[in-house]
Amino acid sequence: MDQRRFVEAFLPTGFGRNARLERIAALIDWAPLEALVRQVRPGETGRPPYRALAMLRALLLQQWYGLSDPGLEEALSDRVSFRRFCGLALEEPTPDETTLCRFRLALVKAGLGDALFAEVSRQLETAGFMVKAGTLIDASLVQATVRQPPNGSSPMGQESRSPHDPDANWTRTACGTKRFFGYKVHVGVDQGSGIIRSRTVTPAKVYESEVADDLVIGDEKAVYADKAYEKRARHETLKARGIKDRIQHRRVRGQPALPPWQAIRNKLIGRVRTAVERTFSELKRGPYGFVRMRYRGLTRCRLHFDLSVIAYNLRRAAG
Incomplete structure (x- = not known):
């Protein structure tokens, strides 16, 4: 060539x-x-x-x-x-x-998205681009490419879907005040290099914590995530695997506020995990355009995201 x-x-x-x-x-x-x-x-x-x-x-x-x-x-x-x-x-x-x-x-x-992503990741790891100091986990909503169906449920109580993209569905935004129709992209970003080491795409309704364990590689020193990922079983699993637990604490229902030490811990973790927000900023505001999906259907959206993540990682590694 x-x-x-x-x-x-x-x-x-x-x-x-x-x-x-x-x-x-x-x-x-x-x-x-x-x-x-x-x-x-x-x-x-x-x-x-x-x-x-x-x-x-x-x-x-x-x-x-x-x-x-x-x-x-x-x-x-x-x-x-x-x-x-x-x-x-x-x-x-x-x-x-x-x-x-x-x-x-x-x-x-x-179904070559996984294999292509794995091969590029393997080569970047072999070349020493992965720092492995920690994995920063987070998710972000992406609008479906189709027009959203009427906001609400049918008379039978079923959530409204689009006949042109039945895989996309509804959720609420982080503040909980607005409903959102589309997909959710989940990533695990290497602390230090900013390279995306793990990723997946789900319908928007899938809760972040449901796929979090799949984003943990296993060779990182720590896992950083916000309070949406807090789960007792996850804390125990990370400890058993020798990975430092850097997941923010969530206020218990009925508790007026977090204990001071947990509030300080959350603040320190937040300073580290802001790096993953920059990753999403590049994916959304840059040429990758992940404010809105380009294609219909979960399998096509996943392949598109795989190609985008591969491109993102190669460009980041090349400087």
């Missing part, structure tokens, strides 16, 4: 270079990722499919630059740095938006 083609040999030195993309391209060994996605074809008929690794890299570019499928097709057509990152020679045809969409759907069907 790095071999210069005949047309490129005549380009001026440095033409179309993108230093950040070059650092990312050199950051990991892409061969294992290529082996994973080689089974996926963007189409079963017509001309031979594009190289699977080129398509995967194109989807990562989509995350870094916040592009739609038509926007990605256009960018691949006229940006030399994008073509070089994907391994497409200047004289080669460009995958169109339909091909890109079909490839992404093929990744969903093959």
